[in-house]
Amino acid sequence: MQTFLEFEKPIQNIIEQIEKLKEVAAQGDVDVNPTLLTWRRSCPSPAREIYAKLTPRERVQVSRHPDRPYTLKYIDTISGGTFMELHGDRTVKDDKAMVGGFGMVEGRSVMFIGQQKGINTKMRQYRNFGMPNPEGYRKALRLMKLAEKFGKPVVTVIDTPGAFPGLEAEERGQGEAIARNLFEMMRLRVPVICIVIGEGASGGALGIGIGDRVLMLENTWYSVISPESCSSILGEVDFKEQAAG
Amino acid sequence: MLTYKLIDGIIPEPVGGAHADIDGACLLVKAEVVRSLEKLSKTDPDKLVERRIKKFCAMGMVEKARPASKTKAKA
Secondary structure: OOOOOHHHHHHHHHHHHHHHHHHHHHHOOOOOHHHHHHHHHHOHHHHHHHHHOOOHHHHHHHHOOOOOOOHHHHHHHHOOOOOEEOOOOOOOOOOOOEEEEEEEEOOEEEEEEEEOOOOOHHHHHHOHHHOOOHHHHHHHHHHHHHHHHOOOOEEEEEEEOOOOOOHHHHHOOHHHHHHHHHHHHHOOOOOEEEEEEEEEEHHHHHOOOOOOEEEEEOOOEEEOOOHHHHHHHHOOOOHHHHHHO | OOOOOOOOEEEOOOOOOOOOOHHHHHHHHHHHHHHHHHHHHOOOHHHHHHHHHHHHHOOOOOOOOOOHHHHHHHO
């Protein structure tokens, strides 16, 4: 079942009608192919129109779309299924919000590191909603050092609503872990490519975001604070009201 | 962000966003990664580090606000 955002309604209508037509065709012997063909022709155009003039608010919604592919999907496709995950920061525990490991890209082995979100409620809790703890950043640093040792390039995939702000994260030195990552990533003697594929919030994103090439996908955001918090500080629009209403 | 040089490039998404064509989006990202890797792997490590530090040090800019009296006079 696909999920549709509010401004995607016209696309949803067309897709639902196609499904209905198919059901009719399956029940009776009415030939729906000519009608379907006309629908197909008209289907990409509303999508193109809608996505050509997205407002900033809609773009933020797209970046959090529940059907959007997450880090592991990108890594698996880019590495053609050769990705081998490595675990643990060698001090506290393995952070599930941060994934990393080697994979092959066009005959070259590459270290992939990125924040992973879950696809359903249970997985989201397991992955801590893509918010890494300090051990996640320390794991990322350990893997980057490993890549540097073997002279392999690093590709980081950023998709996080922020670093985890819990009490235990602060106790274990969240700020220190991120700051150390910034420092060490600056002087990594291998190529580093960073890609923002969804949300890129603040230190959570920067902790693995220092690279020779920092790239963003079209419908993503990368900022010091989430757009909602920023607007409530500035007091212009209250998004909480919008969400409740 | 591109104009302020905070990022180096934007990867386009398929029509309807990355969720409408997941494989297409992944392939677009892959193409960009391969292109960047090829370019960067030829560069000397010392130069890479030096360039990276320079790039991040150059980020940020200060805009001077006009004195309040002048702005008022203009308005």
